[in-house]
Amino acid sequence: RKEVEQDPGPFNVPEGATVAFNCTYSNSASQSFFWYRQDCRKEPKLLMSVYSSGNEDGRFTAQLNRASQYISLLIRDSKLSDSATYLCVVNNFNKFYFGSGTKLNVKP
């Protein structure tokens, strides 16, 4: 079983739409959680950390459910520039596990 699992998509949405991504992780002892964004032929870059209390950064909201071992990312008012692959990342004692990524296409 993979450490982190995500729906690969693609999610094709119009500008202005709200879209949500989910991922699950297998190790209940995992300590910290992140969403990374990866543009085509670029390196992954940190989008935001994920906390149990939920956290928001502008149009982006991340949520962690430790009981269900489930992480989510919500993007409101999608922009064309949000088109990318979103990687769910789990940290277990300084070892970072990446999901395969969910591809988002925002269309005019």
Place this chain on the structure above:
Amino acid sequence: EAGVVQSPRYKIIEKKQPVAFWCNPISGHNTLYWYRQNLGQGPELLIRYENEEAVDDSQLPKDRFSAERLKGVDSTLKIQPAELGDSAVYLCASSDRDRGQITGNTIYFGEGSWLTVV
């Protein structure tokens, strides 16, 4: 502050030839990672260093891959001999422990070294 620096950016080699990738992590970052990413997949860890010590190399194919991190700063990843299936992006990353804590630190990537084996 300079980010993680990798070279070369692109490399095309024939199978059975050797190749080496170099990485300079963010200044002060104790932990250095080498990941491999295939098309449509997430990065997969090859090896992790804490300072100069390789603390996790369980996913490194040791018959053909080797790595070193002399003096706990720069690192080199070598493949010899390369096979067709080694074509991928090799990503170097680094992180630092926040005030000695294990949690809460994040990982920063270099631009990657794109390898094509023909």
